[in-house]
Amino acid sequence: MATVTTAPRTATPTASPGRTKRRTRTVGQWVVLAVTVIVGVLMLAPFVIMLLNAFKSPADYSANGPLTLPESLYFDGLGTFWERVGxxxxxxxxxxxxxxxxxxxxxxxxxxxxxxxxxxxxxxxxxxxxxxxxxxxxxxxxxxxxxxxxxxxxxxxxxxxxxxxxxxxxxxxxxxxxxxxxxxxxxxxxxxxxxxxxxxxxxxxxxxxxxxxxxxxxxxxxxxxxxxxxxxxxxxxxxxxxxxxxxxxxxxxxxxxxxxxxxxxxxxxxxxxxxxxxxxxxxxxxxxxxxxxxxx
The missing domain is CATH 1.10.3720.10 (MetI-like)
Structure with a gap:
């Protein structure tokens, strides 16, 4: 009586969750990302300048200009605006x-x-x-x-x-x-x-x-x-x-x-x-x- 022999099955390796292949970015994607970051910084720049000058005294603004950090926090501008315009x-x-x-x-x-x-x-x-x-x-x-x-x-x-x-x-x-x-x-x-x-x-x-x-x-x-x-x-x-x-x-x-x-x-x-x-x-x-x- 003939016996049938089967070849042993080899287990296929499965990728572990921690060994996922990292996705590499192309040159075009890096260029798009860089342009997006630059545009975002340019859009935020006016708001940052406004925030710096909102807490700067008039004397500080006149002496140092709009692009410097305030020497000290000046909150009178908020009160002046609130009272002046109602x-x-x-x-x-x-x-x-x-x-x-x-x-x-x-x-x-x-x-x-x-x-x-x-x-x-x-x-x-x-x-x-x-x-x-x-x-x-x-x-x-x-x-x-x-x-x-x-x-x-x-x-x-x-x-x-x-x-x-x-x-x-x-x-x-x-x-x-x-x-x-x-x-x-x-x-x-x-x-x-x-x-x-x-x-x-x-x-x-x-x-x-x-x-x-x-x-x-x-x-x-x-x-x-x-x-x-x-x-x-x-x-x-x-x-x-x-x-x-x-x-x-x-x-x-x-x-x-x-x-x-x-x-x-x-x-x-x-x-x-x-x-x-x-x-x-x-x-x-x-x-x-x-x-x-x-x-x-």
Whole structure:
């Protein structure tokens, strides 16, 4: 009776977790990394200079210039700025106007985009192009008719004029963006919801809104920061100290023949803190919104 012999199996070596092959970078990757680091340093340089001069006395700034370390920490510039411009009032004006603009503009953008992208309004491409064109118009072209309009409805020198104006301006961009997103929305989902008896409002809040919510979160953050940084239209519309915003407070420190650079840097530093805190609080939301648009 023949016996069958089998060759012994040799165990295939497995790479241990600690012996993973190190990935070597190519010359092109090192060049890209070096350029990225240089660009990052150049972008941070103005903030570092501002931070140095915010805690430098005027005498120290005049004697040593803006690129040296302060001889001693000087905090009077922060107090001078706070008292001179009434910063707490202007900070509150900027916060509530920017928050309302961001909220109203996102809601208006969603409603417009739902009608254009999903409702298939006749001539939707021309309407979306009109929204894009309106967003490209310079503010200098709009300021006189806007000022006349707000004066005629009794909102001259009122922060509510800023809320109305920038809600429309920001919603123009939001409508263009969301309409482009909803233009590729699968109609089969809406048809199935209609067969189940869902109305237009139910389809909007139960089907469309969850899909575009990440994009709306990104728009909310951008609209808040953009409105916070606006200067020209608020400068024209708001004429008294109790209605003005933070960017106007910074501009009031600059005169024709006198410029207190340390106080200006201190005020700029204080003005950046609210937007920085807002960005850090919603950084994860911003990251989710940006990455959600890349995955279907």
């Amino acid at each position: 910063f707490e009032t202007k900070l509150w004006n900027s916060v509530w106007t920017s928050a309302l603009v961001a909220l109203f503009a996102v809601v208006v953008s969603l409603l417009n985009a739902y009608a254009l992208g999903v409702g298939r309004v006749r001539g939707r491409l021309w309407i979306v192009a009109l929204f894009l064109l309106a967003n490209m118009l310079p503010q200098e072209m709009l300021v006189y008719p806007l000022f006349t309009m707000m004066q005629s409805i009794g909102l001259n020198n009122s922060p509510w004029s800023i809320v109305l104006i920038f809600t429309v301006i920001q919603a123009a961009f939001g409508t263009y963006l969301l309409a482009s997103v909803l233009g590729s929305f699968p109609p089969a989902l809406l048809e199935a919801a209609a067969l189940d008896g869902a109305g237009r409002w139910r389809m909007l809040w139960s089907i469309v809104y969850p899909v575009v919510r990440p994009t709306m979160s990104v728009l909310l953050i951008f609209f808040f920061i953009w409105t916070w940084n606006e200067f020209f239209i608020p400068l024209v519309m708001l004429t008294t100290n109790d209605t003005q915003t933070v960017p106007i407070a910074l501009a009031s420190l600059q005169g024709d023949r006198m410029l207190d650079v340390p106080t200006l840097n201190a005020g700029t530093l204080v003005s950046l803190v609210p937007t920085l805190v807002f960005f850090l609080l919603f950084q994860r939301t911003l990251t989710r919104g940006v990455t959600a648009g890349a995955v279907k």
